[in-house]
Amino acid sequence: MRADRLVSLVLLLRQRGRLSAATLARELEVSTRTVLRDIDALSAAGVPVYAERGRHGGFALLPGFRTELTGLSHDEALALLVAGSRRGAQVFGLGSALASAVLKVVDALPDGYRDTAAGAARRLLIDPETDLLARRTDADEVPDAVVTEVRKAVFGGHRLRIRYAAVDQAPRWRTVDPIGLVTVRGQGYLLATRSGEDRTYRLARVLAAEELDEPARRPDRVDLDQAWRDRSTRFRTGGDQVAVLVRVDPARREELVATALAVQAEEIGEDGWLRLDVTFQDARHAEWALWQLATQAEALAPRWLRTSLRDRAAAVATRYEAAQPNMPTW
Known part of the structure; x- marks a missing residue:
């Protein structure tokens, strides 16, 4: 328990900067005396935490200090961020990166923790490929070359050229401004605009993709959750329902x-x-x-x-x- 608390203390200081002992005690649900003992323990372990005196004083970490896992690539770090949905990682072409990242995380664990975590992981099954009636819930299969180009355009803020096969239509090329990626029940979607109009493309229908050098015409910030809700509402209330x-x-x-x-x-x-x-x-x-x-x-x-x-x-x-x-x- 104390080890978990020490990690939480460091993460609080990393994310929120200088905090008073009283604030740390409230966040960690312990006494201020316990916080002071934990600060001493961190200092003794070589963590550069220091105290600032005065009315607005508190405890802080030296600038630039961070705890990190070494050796994680960009895609591996991204895969960990979407690891709440294993199928999400697969749909976005990050399945192999997720597997590689997990291996590095496990390797970084202390021996005792590694054995315990491995044993616990064998007791959990998340999002299996079939339900109790043996119905398969396969995720969309999108070629790596396609999803890689789409991802690069989304993250790099560049326009994207895709060859898209809409339902009951012949495939054709179109240039879009990518907004973000969404996965729902194993199906991946690209949210974009085209000629200023909102468009939603299913990744499994993208036959080819090419990231362009031209900057995407899109806002700097986006609430992807709200954007998806808005498009879902329009989908439910439009068309030949x-x-x-x-x-x-x-x-x-x-x-x-x-x-x-x-x-x-x-x-x-x-x-x-x-x-x-x-x-x-x-x-x-x-x-x-x-x-x-x-x-x-x-x-x-x-x-x-x-x-x-x-x-x-x-x-x-x-x-x-x-x-x-x-x-x-x-």
Whole structure:
């Protein structure tokens, strides 16, 4: 516990500069006497912490002092910053850098800590490739050459030329001003502007990319989280969206909601099933989502969706009613 506290004390001084003993005690949830003893211990260990007297005095580290892991490359350090999502590192082309960085971190640990950490890590499984129903949740696969060029343009603040294959369109080249990268459930997206208009590109659809020398036309600072929320809102409220009234078994509610863009209303029917007003991206999305739920969901409206699902089910039933030629019977 004390070792953790000493590290926290050093990090507080590194990040916030001079702090009083009272402030350190409050942050670390210990007494000021304990803080003074910890300061003495750090000094004895060679950490250059010193005291400044006076009304606005406190403790500080000598300028330029820092604790650091040696040997980390830029990509390895970046991979550690996105290590909260292993799939995020893979989508952004940082999977190998993450593995290399982890090896260096483990190597830098004291022997006792290394053994303990390795044992603990074997007890944790984060974001596996399949869920309990054995459904795969593979991340998008983006060629290294493509994601490297995209990353360089995003971080370097340069314009980017991409060959993009939009849905139901022939691939074509376009020049964009990159804003940032986002990963959602293993899928990577490039947020950019094109001719001053917001654009969102799925990385898996970028067939080729080239960082240009020309500076990107973008603000110096960006709230990427807010930018993503804004674009998500526009996506949900635009296009050829379809509103559907659905009757669904409560056991399958979450599966239905997970595929919909939004739930506008919900109530419990007399039969115990739920009735939801949900919005889908388009007609194809609505039919696909309802088809996955088989007989545990029913589209009550619109009429065209009921007809489409009925015709699809009838076609499947007809196919399986017909005897297979030259096939043995059991």
